[in-house]
Amino acid sequence: MPNPGQHTIKIGASGPTVERLQRALRRTPNLGIVVDGVFGPQLEAAVRSFQQGAGLTVDGVVGPQTWAALPDGGPMPTLHDGSSGDAVKSLQKVLSTGATDWGVTPGAIDGQLGPKTKASVIAFQKWGGVTQDGIVGDQTWAVSLHAASATLETAVGLNFVIG
Known part of the structure; x- marks a missing residue:
């Protein structure tokens, strides 16, 4: 359940x-x-x-x-400077794919949320109309990617939901 x-x-x-x-x-x-x-x-x-x-x-x-x-309503992880792992790597892939829309790539897809990924997150947040703080929390996860029923969290993968 x-x-x-x-x-x-x-x-x-x-x-x-x-x-x-x-x-x-x-x-x-x-x-x-x-x-x-x-x-x-x-x-x-x-x-x-x-x-x-x-x-x-x-x-x-x-x-x-x-x-x-209902689907699992647990939160996605909050990602910020210094975060690392598969959720960051998946985030970097999504940010890299859509960078033509928000103009800043995350750099290497290495699973490390460093300065380049943070800059890409901030550009994405500006594009998505949410607070531009470089922190990927509920507000940023909910940004629509303007694709069929996709948000940042669904594109990154709900397998990262915290139970």
């Missing part, structure tokens, strides 16, 4: 459990979902739409059946 042990939540809820729900819905894909930790009317409408499409009871309440039907 991709979202084990989650509490039942509904409109009015807030916090990390709502953030998990928002990430999960964004991955259905519903690219309009913003991860802000607030369960408001727009999120309730997205839940209802998901429930209807999944053949669940449409009540806007996220309980065990809805959680079980």
